[in-house]
Structures are given as C-alpha cells and as structure tokens.
Amino acid sequence: MADSTTIQKYKYILEEFQKRGVLDAYDEDMLDELSVGKKQLGRILKETCDAFDSIEEFKDGKKLAYKLITPIDIFIEAFNNSEEIGWLLQLAHEGDKSIFNDLEKYAKKSKELYMFKNTPFEDISDLESKQHFKRLKNIIEARDYAKIKFYYDDTVYDNLKCLKLVFMDNNWYVAFVDSDNHLRFGRISFIERVDFSLKSGHFQPSSVEKHHHFLEHSIQNSMTLYDKEKKTATLKATPKIAKYFKDDMKKFLLSQTFQKECEDGGIVFEITYTQELEILPLIQKWLPDLIILEPQELKNHYLEKLSQTVNNHN
Numbered sequence: 001m002a003d004s005t006t007i008q009k010y011k012y013i014l015e016e017f018q019k020r021g022v023l024d025a026y027d028e029d030m031l032d033e034l035s036v037g038k039k040q041l042g043r044i045l046k047e048t049c050d051a052f053d054s055i056e057e058f059k060d061g062k063k064l065a066y067k068l069i070t071p072i073d074i075f076i077e078a079f080n081n082s083e084e085i086g087w088l089l090q091l092a093h094e095g096d097k098s099i100f101n102d103l104e105k106y107a108k109k110s111k112e113l114y115m116f117k118n119t120p121f122e123d124i125s126d127l128e129s130k131q132h133f134k135r136l137k138n139i140i141e142a143r144d145y146a147k148i149k150f151y152y153d154d155t156v157y158d159n160l161k162c163l164k165l166v167f168m169d170n171n172w173y174v175a176f177v178d179s180d181n182h183l184r185f186g187r188i189s190f191i192e193r194v195d196f197s198l199k200s201g202h203f204q205p206s207s208v209e210k211h212h213h214f215l216e217h218s219i220q221n222s223m224t225l226y227d228k229e230k231k232t233a234t235l236k237a238t239p240k241i242a243k244y245f246k247d248d249m250k251k252f253l254l255s256q257t258f259q260k261e262c263e264d265g266g267i268v269f270e271i272t273y274t275q276e277l278e279i280l281p282l283i284q285k286w287l288p289d290l291i292i293l294e295p296q297e298l299k300n301h302y303l304e305k306l307s308q309t310v311n312n313h314n
Contacts, residue, residue: 143205157176164215233279235292
C-alpha cells in the first residue's frame with residue numbers, strides 16, 4: 001500500500017484533473033504545491049495516465065500533456081483498485097456529487113460486489129449546509145471560538161470550542177464544548193448560521209482534553225450525555241435473536257457487555273447509558289425480542305412509551 005505522502009500527491013493530481021482537465025509537468029502551481037521537479041512531476045503524471053484509461057497522453061507542441069476524458073471512470077477504476085477509499089469519496093463529493101448517481105448505475109451492473117444505500121455526504125448536500133461544513137472545518141483546524149444558531153432554537157450559542165465533525169446515526173454533527181464546559185452535538189443540517197465568535201485568540205488543546213477523551217472513548221450515539229452519571233441496563237435477547245448478541249458478535253453499542261447464555265437459548269447482556277433515549281432505539285428496533293430485566297425505572301419508562309404507542313394507534 002502506498003505511504004500517506006504518495007497518496008496525498010496522487011489525490012492532489014486527481015483533484016487537479018477534475019478541476020482543469022489537462023495537465024503537464026511544466027505547471028508552476030503543481031510544481032510548487034508538490035515540491036517536486038519537472039521530471040518527477042512528469043513521472044507522476046505518466047504513472048497516473050498508465051493507471052487510468054480515462055487519462056490520455058498527447059503532444060502539446062514539444063511537451064507531453066495529459067487530458068482527462070471521462071471523470072467518472074477515474075473514480076470507478078480507483079474504487080476497484082485503491083486501498084485508500086476515504087479520500088476518493090471526499091474527492092468525488094467535492095468534485096461532482098452526481099458521480100454517486102453514476103456509481104449507483106455501475107453498482108447495479110456489478111451488484112454482487114457493491115451496494116450503495118447512502119453516503120456520509122448526503123446530510124451536507126445542499127449549498128448552505130456545505131458552507132457551514134467548510135466553515136466549521138476551518139474553525140476546528142484553527143481552534144477558533146465559534147458562534148452557532150440552529151433553526152429549531154432562538155438561542156445563539158457563543159464562545160464555543162468546536163472539536164470534531166462526527167458522522168453518526170446516519171447524520172453529520174459538530175461536537176462542541178459550550179460556555180458551561182459541557183460537550184454537546186449539533187446536527188449540521190439544522191444549523192442556520194455559523195460565525196466566528198467575537199472572543200479573540202484561540203483556545204488551548206489542554207482546555208478540552210477531557211472532552212476529547214470522552215468523545216473518543218465514551219460516545220455511543222448522538223444521545224450520549226456528557227458529565228452525566230452512567231446507569232446500567234440488563235437486557236435479554238430471546239432465542240429468536242440471540243445469535244446477534246453472542247459474545248463473539250459485533251456490538252451494537254460501545255458499552256455492550258456479554259453476561260451469559262440462558263438455558264432457553266437466550267442471551268443476557270448489559271449496556272451502560274446516560275439517558276433512556278441513548279438505548280431505547282436499540283430496544284425498539286428488536287421489538288418484541290429484547291426484554292428489559294433491570295433497572296425497573298427503565299422498564300417502566302419503556303412500558304409507558306409502548307402504552308402511548310398503542311393508544312395513539314387506537
């Protein structure tokens with residue numbers, strides 16, 4: 001697998017092909033950006049041309065140049081062969097989001113290999129969300145203080161320390177520390193406005209060290225609350241779904257811990273949580289085959305929700 005420096009060089013080359021269509025080894029901007037000589041840049045362009053049928057070599061006077069014929073072919077060929085898929089997805093999104101439509105057609109032809117139900121970029125597909133996304137990226141990289149207003153709230157949140165852009169629960173969120181020093185999540189598609197705060201200077205990494213640790217090691221989903229005492233729920237999966245909750249199966253939540261296999265074939269496991277909404281969606285997903293054994297307060301809350309559901313349907 002290519003090292004990260006080489007990957008970045010080819011990423012840049014592909015981005016430039018997407019933008020300009022025709023490249024050559026005498027381009028001063030590329031020579032400066034890649035910090036290479038003309039011979040090395042020529043070799044990179046030649047190797048890229050050899051790797052992708054969608055790039056054609058031709059003579060431009062006395063020098064060799066390379067022309068991008070069909071951008072979608074670059075993405076498909078790279079998708080088939082690259083071990084570094086993440087940056088290709090980002091490249092495709094930033095260059096032309098319609099590429100995913102073409103890729104979906106391609107996937108239908110090779111459905112035994114690929115399936116694309118959605119992409120992490122759908123939540124920032126509109127222009128406004130994309131602008132918010134880019135501004136937040138700049139704020140996070142610079143450790144600037146931010147000011148954010150959401151559509152659903154009249155409050156303007158100021159002096160925020162934005163930590164990361166997080167994709168979870170099929171949506172993009174910005175993780176930020178508010179003025180009360182609490183870690184919170186804001187869904188990017190719900191943001192009305194992002195501004196730089198009037199507070200000058202940059203916040204220090206040490207001031208958000210514990211928040212980063214919590215983000216990396218304790219977040220289960222967007223409903224996990226910061227600085228809240230954790231509770232433990234004991235659940236039982238009936239024999240019908242027990243195979244999905246065995247000790248060697250992938251966990252549905254970070255804190256999920258196998259306890260035992262019951263005589264009837266069911267599985268008992270535990271999950272820690274900071275509020276009911278953090279784990280109820282999982283229980284509801286497996287309705288009626290996940291049973292709350294304890295605590296009683298969680299069971300009562302769940303039964304109340306079920307009762308309300310039945311009444312609403314009646």
